[in-house]
Amino acid sequence: MTRPTRLSKAEIRKDAVQDTVTAAATTVGQVTAIVTGAVKDVAGSLGGLATELFEIRDSARRAMDDEA
Structure with missing residues (x-):
């Protein structure tokens, strides 16, 4: 019979x-990893918002030029 090893x-x-x-x-x-992914997602969303805002601004300028 072997004795169990005691630590x-x-x-x-x-x-x-x-x-x-x-x-x-x-x-x-x-x-x-979670925080890094969240920061990446937020940066991507903010970049998409900025692109939309530039497009809206350009559309508004074109509309005003068409009025003139």
Whole structure:
């Protein structure tokens, strides 16, 4: 019969700290990816809005030129 391997308190603490740091790093990576994607989406939307505003301005100018 083999005896189960017993871990020291220091080994258990080391494993707990290692698992905590790994979990935190993974979460930070996931949140960073979410934020990066959101910033990209917002920039794209604002760029689309700017394009629309330029087109509206140009249409308004053409309409005013046609009136004159």
